[in-house]
Amino acid sequence: MTESMGPSTDQVDLELAVGAEAAPRTQWQLFWRRFLKHRLAVASLLTLTLISFACFFADWVAPYDLDELDLTLIGVVKGPSWQHWMGTTDLGQDQFSQILHAGQISLKIGFFVAILSTLFGVTVGALAGYYGGIVDQIVSGFTDGFLVIPQLAILAVLLKYFGQSTNVIIFVLAALGWTYVARVSRGQVLSFKEKEFVEAARAAGATGPRIIGRHVLPNMVGPIMVNLTLSVAGAIITEATLTFLGYGVKPPETSWGFMLSANEGAINDTAKMHLLLFPGLMLLIVVLCVNFLGDGLRDAFDPQAKHST
C-alpha cells in the first residue's frame, strides 16, 4: 500500500554520506521540526499524554474513591453537575472517576497490543522478506491462513479458552494482530533488499541480522510507527466490540468498552444518556488523537508523501 513508499532517496544518501553515527541526530532533529509543524498531531500527542497520565494515576487524580459506596444511592443516577462532571452511575458513584479507572485498561490494551504485535510482526516480516525461500513461504502461508477466518470469531473462541483477563486479551489480540504488520514489513524488506546501501553492506561482509537491524529497519520506522498508532486504535475498538459480545473485559476490571456495553440499556432512558455518552466520547477522543498522531508521524518521517492514509 501507499505508506510503504519508505524514506526518500535524499535521506538514504544523507545516511551514507554522513555515516551511521552522526546521521540519527540530524535525522531526529529534522523529524522533530517537521512533526512540530503538524499542529493537530502535536495537540493529539498532548491530549493523549494528559489522558494517559490521568488514567494511570487515577488513584490520585480521580476526585472520588470508588471503594466508597452509599447503599442509599444505588440506582440513583444523576446527570452531569459541578460535583460530578460526568454524572453518576447506577451504583451512585462518580462516573468521571470510573472513566479514569476504566481508561487504564482500555489504554493498556491499546498500547500493549500495538507494541507487541508490531514488534513480533516486524521481526517475522523482516526475516521472511530478507531470507525468502521456505521461511517466507511458511510466514506467508500463516498470514494467509489468518485472513481466512473472521477475527471476531476466533478471538471469541480463544478468549473462551484462555479466560478473559486483561493480559489474556492483550496477548490474544496481539497474536492475531501481527500478521498485517508482518505483511507490510515483509514488503518493505523485499523492496530494500535490492537497494544499493544494503548491497554495499553485504559486500562489506555484514551478516543477515546485522543488515536487517542496522540498515533495513531504521529505514522502515515511518510505516512501522504509523502502523503502531493504527493498531492502538484498532485494539481499543476491538476490545470494546468483544466486550459487547460477552468475550471481553469482565468486572472487577472495567474498560470504556465495558462501560458502554454494560450501560447498553441506558439508551432507553434519557436521564441515563450520559452513561453511554462519556465512555463513547473518551473512545472517540483517544482514537482520533491516535490517528492524528499517526498522520503527523508519517508526514514527519516521510515529507515527500502527499497523502494520508
Place this chain on the structure above:
Amino acid sequence: MLTYLVRRILYSVPVLLAVSFVTFWGLRITTDPLLKFRNLRNAATILPIQRKRLGLDQPIIVQWWKWLLNALQGDLGVSSRTNGAVGGELIHALGTTMHLVIWGTIISSVVAVSVGVYSAVKQYSIGDYAFTGLSYIGIAMPPFWFALMAIVLLVTWPKVHWDLDQPIFYSIGLHSTDRSGIFNLDYFRHLALPVMTLVVQTIASWSRYMRASMLEVLGADYVRAAKAKGVPRRTVILSHALRNALIPLVTVMALDTAFLFGGLIITEKIYSIPGTGTYFLNALTAGDAPALLGYTLLTGILVITANLIADVLYGVLDPRIRLS
C-alpha cells in the same frame, strides 16, 4: 491465469483444513455441547444418548476426521443446538446475510471511491478536511455503539417526536411480517440502518485508501504527460487516473471481506437479522461445534473466493500484471 487460479485454490485447501481442525479442537476443549442437558431432571439417561448422538465418545481427531469425510460429501452434520442440518441452516442464513453483504459492498465502494476521488482532486479543500474528519470519527466509533445510537436517533426519536404512525426506518429484521421481495419501500426502510452500520467503517477506511492512491496516481508521470498534452481534466481523472488508482483499493477490499463478516456479527445481533452472524453467535453460546465448523468453512471459502476475484480484477484493471 487459469493455472494461477488453480494453484491458489490448491494452496488454500491445507489452510482451510488446518483452520477447521484448530477450530474443532478449540471448540471441543472450550465448550460443552451437553451443557443444556446437564441440569435436566433425567440427565443421567439423556447424557449418554446425547454424547453418542454427537459423537463425543470418540477422540477429537476421530470426530474431526468423520466430520471432514462427511463435509467432503457435502454433509456438514447436524447442529447440536437445533437438531437441524447445518448445511441447510447455513445456506438459509447466508441468503439473509447476502442482502447486507451485497448492499454493503456496493454502497461502501461507490461512496468510498467518490469521496476518495473528490478528496484527492480537491486536496486540502474544506470538503477534503470534512471527509477526513468524518472518516476518522467513523473509525473511532465501536460499531455496536453506532448501531444503538442510530436506532435512538433515526428510529425512535422521529417516531415519538413527530408522533408518526410508523417509524421512518425499522430496526428489526429485513422485512415487516408477511412482506418479502427486494423492490419495495418496506425492504429499504428495514435495510437502511443495518447497512449503514456495516458500511460506516469500511467507507471510512476505503475512502482514505482511495484518496491516497488517487493522489499518487495524479502525481505520476503519465498523468502529468496527459495533462500537458491538453487532455481535458475530467477525462484525465476519470479514464487515466481512476482506473489505476482502483488497483490497490481492490486488494484492500478483498482483504476486508473477513472484516465484513466480523462486522455482520454485531449488526445482525442488534438489528435481529437471522443471518450468518446471528447463527455464529448462537452456535458459539451453545458450544455447537458442527454449526461453528460449518460457519468457519463457509466464511473461509467466501474470503478466499473474494481474494481470488480481487486477483482476477487486478489483471483486468492492470494488463501489465501477469498472474502466474
Place this chain on the structure above:
Amino acid sequence: MTDKRKRPLRIVAGIASLAILASACGSDKKSGDDNPTTAPAASTTSSVEVPTGGTLTIGAEQEPDCFDWIGSCGGSSWGYWMAGVQTTPAALTPEKQADGTYQYVASNLLTGEPVLETDPVQKVTYEINPDAVWSDGVAITCDDFEYTWDQVANGEDVYDPTGYTDIEKVDCTDPSSPVVVWKKGAVYSGWKQLFGAGYGVWPSHLLKGKDRNAETKDGYDWSGGPWLAKWTKGDNVTLTPNDKYWGTKPKLEKVVFKIQSDTAAQFQSFKSGQVQAIYPQPQLDVIDAIGAGIPKSKSVVNAQTGSLEALWINTSRAPLDSVEVRQALAYSIDRDTIVKQLFGKVGVEKAANSLNPFILAEFSDQESFAGYKLDLAKAEELLTGEGWAKGSDGFYAKDGKTLGFEIKTTEGNKRRQTTLIALQQVLKQAGFDVKITFRKAGDLFGTDGPNGDFDVALYAQVLTAITPGLCGQFCTDSIPTAANGSTGNNWQRFSDPDVDEQLEIIESSLDADKQKAAAKAADKLLAENMASLPLDPLPNIIIWNETVIGPIGDQAVLGPFWNLNEWGCTAGKCA
C-alpha cells in the same frame, strides 16, 4: 416414589435465571407488594369490550431451539410461552386466585375436576369435554392421553419424565374418560400437573407410529388450543386463530412474536411502535424507565412470582460450612435496603424471606428468614463465639486465615453486578473479605453449580409449574454425586436429617394439610441453618402499548401470554 429430585432446572433466556418445574396453590398471604401498577392477572379482567381483528406484534427475547416440547431440546421458556401453551391442551391449569396465589383447576378440556383414588393404588379419572377437538376436527380422546404418557415415560430423549414414569397404564376402556393408574406402591403428590404444565396432551392420531421429534422440532400445524403456531426460524413465531377451538376464540386476527435477542434494542422497538408489547427481564434500566413513565403505554409489575433470587451458599466449604458464620453473614446485610434500591421504583421494597417463591406461599413460611436483619453486634457475637477476631485490616480472621469467600454470578447482567458490588462493600464493612467473580451462565449452571465449585452464587430459581417442597434443592440425596450421575440439584450440598425428614413428607404425601405443616417446619429449619439467603422476588414485567386491550396480566406459572385469546386492539388496530 423414591426420587426426591423433583424439580429439573430450566435455563431461562441467555442471561439466565434458573427455572424449575413446580407448582403453586392458593395462599392467604400477600407479599409486600402494594404498588398500584401491579395488576394481578385475576383482577385485571376488565369489563372493556375487546373488539375483534387486528395484528399484534410482541417482542420475544429468546428463540426456542425446537418445538418438540417433550424432547430435551424443547426446554425454552419463551418457546413454551409463545407456542406450547397456545397449542397443547392441558387437563388441569393453574388458575390465579383473588389473593394472588394459584390453584390447579380443570380446564375446558375436561367436564369437571378429575377424581383421585388412592386405594389400592393411586388412580385418577378424567372426563374429557365432548366439544374438545384438534384443529383438524378429530376429537381429543383417551388415546391422546395414552400417547402423551407413552412418549414421556418411555421416550429416551425426554426433557423431564417426572411423574410419568411411575404410571402403570392409561386405561382407555371409555375413550372419553382416561383412567390413569399408578404402579403398585407408587405415590405421586404432584399428579395435578400431569397432562398439563409443560407438555399438555399431544395428538395421537397425527403422531403415533412416527418420529415425534422429527415431526415437531421445526414446528407443527396442529393445535388443541386457541391458536395455531407457525415458526419462521430466526425471525418470528406467528399465531393465527384455531377455528376449531371449543373455548373462547381469539379476538386478534394474528399475533406475531418478533425474535429480538438484544434487550436494549428491543425496548427501542417498543418505543418506536415496531412491537406493541414486551416482557423484559427486570433490569435496572427497564425498572428506571417504568419508574419514569413510558408515554402511551401501560405496564404490570408482578412481584408474586415463581422466581426467587438468592445467595445460594455452598455449605460444604469453609468458612461457610459453619452455621454461625452463615448466620453472621445474614446479620451483616441490610437486605431490605438493597432490594428497595434495586426495585423500589416499581414498588418492590421488601426482601424475600423464604427459599420458596411467593407462588408457593401456602406451602411455605414466607417470613421464615425475616429475623435476619442488619445487626452487626449479633454478627460479631456469633463470629467471636466461633473464635474469629477482627484484625487490623478490618477483616475477621482465625488461625491466620482471613474470613473471606467468593461470590459468583452470571455476567452481562447489570442488576446482579450492581448487587454484588454493593454486597462486597457492605460485607467489607462488616469484616468479610469478599471476592466477586462473573461467569458465563452456561459455566455457572453447567459446571460450577453441579461440581460445587463456588462458595456463594447469586442467581434466581424460577418455578414454571407447581410442586411444593424444596427436596430437590436441599435433601441430602439430591446432592450431586457419582451415584446420581452428578445430576442432583442440591448444589448447596446442604445436608440435615431433620430437614430431610420434613421435605420427604411433602414429597410422599397426598394430604395437603400434612404437606403444608411439613413445608412450614422445613422452612423454619432451613432458616435456622441459614441454608442460603433469599434476596428478592424477581418481579415479572409486561409492558404494552395502550392500543392493546384486554385482561393483560402476568401468570407466574403459564407465562405472560396465557390468555392471549382474550387480548385485542382498540378499533381493530394495534399501533
